[in-house]
Amino acid sequence: xxxxxxxxxxxxxxxxxxxxxxxxxxxxxxxxHDQLSLTIEKLLDHMEQQSxxxxxxxxxxxxxxxxxxxxxxxxxxxxxxxxxRRGKKIGHSLQSNMIGYSPKWNRIxxxxxxxxxxxxxxxxxLYRKARGHTAEEYTxxxxxxxxxxxxxxxxxxxxxIPNKESLRAGGAAFYSYFVDELxxxxxxxxxxxxxxxxxxxxxxxILDMKPLAQxxxxxxxxxFERGYAAGVKLGPIDELFNHFAGRMATxxxxxxxxxxxxxxxxxxxxxxxQCDCWVTSYPEYRFxxxxxxxxxxxxxxxxxxxxxxxxxxxxxxxxxxxxACDYLSICHGGCPVRAYxxxxxxxxxxxxxxxxxxxxxRVEKLATELSRARFARSLPVLQTRGGLVNQGINx
Amino acid sequence: MTHLATYNVPLALIxxxxxxxxxxxxxxxxxxxxxxxxxxxxxxxxxxLLDISADLDVLDGWNRGLPIEMVLRNPAGDTMKLxxxxxxxxxxxxxxxxPIVAGFGNAARVASFLHVPVKLEGTPPEPELxxxxxxxxxxxxxxxxxxxxxxxxxxxxxxxxxxxxxxxxELQEEDPxxxxxxxxxxxxxxxxxxxxxxxxxxxxxxxxxxxxxxPEAECxxxxxxxNCGGYFKWPDDDYSCADVKQIFQRVREAAYELQDDLSLYxxxxxxxxx
Numbered sequence: 279x280x281x282x283x284x285x286x287x288x289x290x291x292x293x294x295x296x297x298x299x300x301x302x303x304x305x306x307x308x309x310x311h312d313q314l315s316l317t318i319e320k321l322l323d324h325m326e327q328q329s330x331x332x333x334x335x336x337x338x339x340x341x342x343x344x345x346x347x348x349x350x351x352x353x354x355x356x357x358x359x360x361x362x363r364r365g366k367k368i369g370h371s372l373q374s375n376m377i378g379y380s381p382k383w384n385r386i387x388x389x390x391x392x393x394x395x396x397x398x399x400x401x402x403x404l405y406r407k408a409r410g411h412t413a414e415e416y417t418x419x420x421x422x423x424x425x426x427x428x429x430x431x432x433x434x435x436x437x438x439i440p441n442k443e444s445l446r447a448g449g450a451a452f453y454s455y456f457v458d459e460l461x462x463x464x465x466x467x468x469x470x471x472x473x474x475x476x477x478x479x480x481x482x483x484i485l486d487m488k489p490l491a492q493x494x495x496x497x498x499x500x501x502f503e504r505g506y507a508a509g510v511k512l513g514p515i516d517e518l519f520n521h522f523a524g525r526m527a528t529x530x531x532x533x534x535x536x537x538x539x540x541x542x543x544x545x546x547x548x549x550x551x552q553c554d555c556w557v558t559s560y561p562e563y564r565f566x567x568x569x570x571x572x573x574x575x576x577x578x579x580x581x582x583x584x585x586x587x588x589x590x591x592x593x594x595x596x597x598x599x600x601x602a603c604d605y606l607s608i609c610h611g612g613c614p615v616r617a618y619x620x621x622x623x624x625x626x627x628x629x630x631x632x633x634x635x636x637x638x639x640r641v642e643k644l645a646t647e648l649s650r651a652r653f654a655r656s657l658p659v660l661q662t663r664g665g666l667v668n669q670g671i672n673x
Numbered sequence: 674m675t676h677l678a679t680y681n682v683p684l685a686l687i688x689x690x691x692x693x694x695x696x697x698x699x700x701x702x703x704x705x706x707x708x709x710x711x712x713x714x715x716x717x718x719x720x721x722l723l724d725i726s727a728d729l730d731v732l733d734g735w736n737r738g739l740p741i742e743m744v745l746r747n748p749a750g751d752t753m754k755l756x757x758x759x760x761x762x763x764x765x766x767x768x769x770x771x772p773i774v775a776g777f778g779n780a781a782r783v784a785s786f787l788h789v790p791v792k793l794e795g796t797p798p799e800p801e802l803x804x805x806x807x808x809x810x811x812x813x814x815x816x817x818x819x820x821x822x823x824x825x826x827x828x829x830x831x832x833x834x835x836x837x838x839x840x841x842x843e844l845q846e847e848d849p850x851x852x853x854x855x856x857x858x859x860x861x862x863x864x865x866x867x868x869x870x871x872x873x874x875x876x877x878x879x880x881x882x883x884x885x886x887x888p889e890a891e892c893x894x895x896x897x898x899x900n901c902g903g904y905f906k907w908p909d910d911d912y913s914c915a916d917v918k919q920i921f922q923r924v925r926e927a928a929y930e931l932q933d934d935l936s937l938y939x940x941x942x943x944x945x946x947x
Contacts, residue, residue, distance in 0.1 A: 281763065329734035329764065522817075535759040535787060579730075595753035601779060607786035607818040610756075 282332045283325065286543040286554045289314070289353075290340040294378055295416065298405040299439075299483045301473025301619070302558045304340060307546040311349075313569060315356050317544060320574040322364045327575050332367040337391075338554055340546070343378035347386045354390045372396065376434075377408065377416070379423040384430050394433040397424065401455040402443045405479050421460065428461070435511075436465040442482065445489050449496030457510055466513035466530075467494070469630050471619040474559035484620060487629070491636035498637060502644045515641060521608060522645035532613035532628070538587045542578070544568055550577050552587050555615040586624055590614055593625040600627060605638045679718055681864055682855040684708055689859070692716065696742075696852070700724045702731050709736075725754045729761050741765045742792075749776025752783050759787055772866070773798045778805040781823055782812055790821040795845050795865050797905045803916045810920060814927050826924060832900050833928035840902030842878065849874040867908065881907055897921040 291305040309317075321333060335357075337350075354370075361368040372391040375398060387393055399420055400406060403413045406420075424434055436456060444452050456462045469490075470483035494515075501512045506519070514530050521527035531537055531553070543557045544550050548569030551557035557564065565581035568574055578584060594600040594611030603609070612628020620629045628634070680690050684699040687708070695713075698721040699705045705720060719740040722729075732741070743758060745751045748771050758767050769784045771777045772794045781791045798806045813823040814830075822828070828844035831837070842848040847864045853874060854864035862870040863877065873880070885892035885903035891914055892898050892906065905917050 327734060329737055536756060539760050539763065591756040592753040595756070595783060601752065601783055604816070604818065606783070607788070 281330055282334060282540070283321075283328075283330050284334045284336060284541045285321065286336045286338055286541065286557075287317075288339055288543070288545040288554060288557065289337065289342060289349075290344050291546045291558055292344055293339055293341040293375075294344055294408070295341070295375060296407060296409045298407065298477065298479035299470060299472075301471060301480075301555055301615075302340070303474045304558065305547070308345070309546045309548075311352055311356060313548065314353055315360065317548070317568050317574075318357055318360050318368075320568055320571075322360060322366055324574040324578070325366055326364065330366075332369070333361075334369045334371060336371045336373060338373045341375055341378065342372065343374050343376075343383065347383055350386045350390060354386070375406075376420055376423045376427065379427055381426070381430060384427075384432070387427075387432055393431060394435065395427065396435045396437060398437045398439075399424075400438050400441055400444065401452050402441075402447070404441050404443060405483065424460070433464070434462065436460075436462050437468050438465060439468045439470050439483070440485070440490065440493055441470070442485060445485065445493050449493055449500045452493075453497060453500045453504065453512075457505065463509065464511040466511075467497070467515070469616065469633070471555070471613075471616045473555055473615060473619045487632040490630075491633040494633055494637045495640045498640050498644065515637070518608070518638065518641040519645050522642045523648065529608060532616070533609050533634075535610050536588065536591050537614070538584060550574070550581075552584070553615070555619075560618075587614060590625060594627055597625065598627045603635070605635060608638065609634055678850060679852050680855055681721060681852060683857050685857075686855060686859060687713055690855070694718050696721050698723065700727065702727050702729055706731050706735050725751050725757060729757055732761060733764055735764075737764045739765055740768070742768045742770055744770040745780060746772065747776075748772065748774060748780035752776065752780040755780065755783050755787055755789065758784075758789055762789065768792055770794060772796060773802055773806065775802065775805070777802075778809040778812070781809050785812070785816070785819045785821060785823060788821050791823040792845070793823065793825060795825070795841065795847060795904060797909075797912050797917065800916060803919075806916075806920065807923075810923060814923075829900060829921070829924050830928055830931075833925050834931055838899050840900055841904035842902050845904070849877050863907070865907075869908075878902070884910060897925075 289309040291302070291307045293300075293302070293304050324330070325333060357368050370390050372387065372394070373396045376395065387395060397420070398406070399417070403417045405413070406416050407413050408416055408419075428434055438456065440452065456465050470480075470485070472480035472484055497512070498515045501510065501515050502519075504510075505512055506516075514533075517527045517529055521529065531541055534540060537552060541553055542550060543553045545557045548567045549557050550565040550568050551560070551563060563583045563586070565584045566577035568577060571577045591610050598611060600606050600609070600611050612631060612634065614624065616628045616630060617626050618624050679694040679696055681696040681698055682690050684697055684704060687695065687697055693716060695716050696719045697705065697709065697717060700723045702722065709717065714736060717739065719742060721742045721744060723744050723746070725743055725745060741761060755769065758769065761767050768790045769780075770792045771780050773796050777793070781793070784791050809823065810826055813819055813826045825841055825844050828839075829841070832839045832844065843851065845865070846852045849863055849872075852864045854862050854868055856862060856868055856870060860870040861874060862868055863872060863874075881903050884890070885906045886898075887893065892901075892903050895901070895914065895918070897918065901921070905912050905914050
């Protein structure tokens with residue numbers, strides 16, 4: 279029984295770059311330490327009320343490295359003290375574009391974030407740019423900073439969104455860029471959505487589903503051939519593989535039974551929403567404001583917007599074809615923000631359904647092939663007949 | 674009945690059964706939270722809820738770990754609401770009970786995809802539902818996403834696999850020496866619809882066995898009696914088990930396949946042989 283809450287916290291809504299396909303409507307707001315303390319105390323009240331033992335804070339922005347390391351050192355002290363007084367655990371995870379990184383961040387990254395940072399880069403980079411600069415300049419700066427951080431012993435995980443040029447380059451080139459060229463052994467695929475105010479890049483970033491599905495399948499094959507045995511983590515493919523191999527798997531938030539059960543986001547103004555994809559860009563879907571509310575629990579309980587999210591998986595069963603899908607147990611209709619931002623409808627399944635199903639099917643096949651190969655290498659007596667593996671009977 | 678039995682009682686009658694092991698039955702979770710005091714909780718073994726549309730959030734932090742059983746009276750209409758159990762599963766083991774009526778198969782499928790164990794109610798399936806029944810058995814036996822039991826398929830498979838003489842009465846927790854169902858007006862009966870009462874619970878299993886094993890009776894020559902116990906001959910002694918036997922047959926074949934497969938694997942020292 280899961281007993282954890284994940285908070286995506288935006289201590290600032292401001293960003294130091296201007297990526298053309300960014301889904302956030304950015305503002306110049308920052309969270310003060312007093313506001314942070316107030317927020318944490320209300321979250322701890324909520325955790326006590328709901329018997330939640332652990333909170334994981336995913337620090338994002340805007341761009342978090344606009345804040346100073348000293349701000350995080352004080353924040354770390356405040357949060358640790360508050361958690362200790364209530365007998366609760368609070369962990370931290372950092373997501374940064376790494377453009378503002380310098381060695382002065384190393385100590386707080388080690389102490390507060392387990393010496394690990396998640397960042398983002400695409401191959402090739404088309405849309406990530408600093409204001410007045412090119413994508414190539416951004417890539418150079420990012421690459422330099424990431425290498426510097428890795429030399430300082432910081433573990434770097436990369437999130438990447440395939441674009442039209444990624445598809446043209448193919449899965450093998452995409453994989454080689456991150457693993458062979460950059461030396462990244464932990465990266466994750468994501469899909470674009472046109473959140474916030476629409477522009478040409480956002481429109482262009484939503485690819486045709488069929489070639490995108492082929493790209494995901496090709497990348498799964500490349501990872502299985504070159505990365506699986508080498509221990510390269512390529513999310514969500516590696517975790518899907520674990521799932522289909524019958525091992526414990528942590529699938530991404532887009533495929534949770536109901537994302538309201540595990541996630542919530544708060545921005546620098548105290549606005550509460552389902553996740554960072556909603557909190558700045560879709561005011562009509564905010565749950566409330568934690569600074570002004572009597573309690574965080576009250577925001578969660580009384581929000582009509584939140585009811586939409588709570589009820590969405592039910593609508594997938596009632597109105598979509600999800601109940602008949604053999605992958606319902608690992609998808610549940612997909613991500614609400616992708617559905618809403620791409621189709622304009624909330625109670626419809628994720629438009630990347632075709633991509634997901636192609637990927638699920640391929641990874642399932644790869645996991646089965648590996649099981650069969652292991653079966654064939656096992657004791658001779660086991661090879662004489664089609665046993666459990668072929669019959670697929672549940673014990 | 675014996676005090677060793679567990680009593681399934683409506684919330685309103687809880688004080689009539691002191692010092693007994695209780696399953697409390699209710700429609701409104703808020704009323705449960707408001708009514709049950711610490712002394713009640715000492716003997717509470719499970720909560721049975723009868724309305725999946727009720728506000729379940731009130732149970733989130735309440736009495737963590739207490740098993741909760743959700744009865745769906747209208748599986749076809751309520752399948753989508755199974756998602757409401759996901760949150761409840763964070764703090765309680767949850768099982769869903771499905772009557773064998775049209776749409777139960779889809780509900781069982783969705784519940785399984787949500788990793789919620791299922792108990793199919795023991796009412797004998799009507800002939801027009803046998804195809805749905807058979808499809809559900811197929812799903813349970815062969816779908817890789819099934820990680821939780823669909824009973825009584827799972828219990829029966831385990832009993833046949835391990836050659837245990839346990840009957841559906843025990844597997845379904847409906848033997849009156851194990852569970853007694855207390856109706857809303859205080860009558861004590863078998864824990865399976867139609868809950869009409871009238872049986873002598875002390876002699877129920879003995880009398881049923883005696884009747885169904887009379888020389889000309891269907892059970893007397895049935896291969897599956899050891900794991901059935903005349904389960905489908907109640908409340909109607911004349912119910913024909915022809916369709917049900919096909920289900921038993923398929924579960925038995927699956928058990929045989931498993932036995933064969935498992936016998937090929939060497940037993941690890943210290944691990945019980947199958």
